[in-house]
Amino acid sequence: MRHIELNNEITQMADGFYQLEKDQEALQEFLKEARENTLPFSNVRERIAYMMEQDYYYNVLQEYSLEEIEEVYATTYEENFQFQSYMAVSKFYKDYALKTNDGKQYLESYEERIAIVSLYLGRGNAEKAKKYAQQMIKQNYQPATPTFLNAGRSRRGEMVSCFLLEMDDSLNSIGFNINTAMQLSKIGGGVNQ
Structure with missing residues (x-):
């Protein structure tokens, strides 16, 4: 994948400067691959x-x-x-x-x-x-x-990315909230308690 190589060349010095133009070359190479x-x-x-x-x-x-x-x-x-x-x-x-x-x-x-x-x-x-x-x-x-x-x-x-869970001080509530937090995390949600 040529775009990765080009992106890595950005931080390689040439004549005392970073090769920032490699970013645009990597961009064009990636777009070409994406279109294909x-x-x-x-x-x-x-x-x-x-x-x-x-x-x-x-x-x-x-x-x-x-x-x-x-x-x-x-x-x-x-x-x-x-x-x-x-x-x-x-x-x-x-x-x-x-x-x-x-x-x-x-x-x-x-x-x-x-x-x-x-x-x-x-x-x-x-x-x-x-x-x-x-x-x-x-x-x-x-x-x-x-x-x-x-x-x-x-x-x-x-x-949505965040969910607020309320919990009381019982084993049932604690267990329910742990399971709920795991299920929400599985689909990409963040949880606040």
Whole structure:
């Protein structure tokens, strides 16, 4: 993986300077690899149909018309978003982009993740979904990590990251709270008592 090698070269001195330009080279190399490993769709209609049929996305067509969905996707595509660093692009694709069940192909770009998150948060209100999409693609607004990761997915974890548990001084309460904390941790939640 050439992008990892390029990223490592950043800290190697050349003529007394760090090679900061290697970050942009690593970024471009990673994007090339990501594009080669992304399942292609010819249009939004095909994407939505596949993602719902394969149980990757919730049934977004129950809340929006196809035309409204296409408008939200167009909102994200029109911005021509560009990742600014290797770490940003690698973090998105490794941790946030939806992948096929076998983990071998990406199913989403950054724009497409924003579109489905916006549609989910819009709850059937196309104008609200477009506003979310505009703010996210311009990086004026970023939902909390669990929301950005899980919104719009049919098989998902929680969309909040912290839970408050109350406990009294009995064995039943202590045991219940320990089990609850373990279950919440399993789905990515943090617990405060």
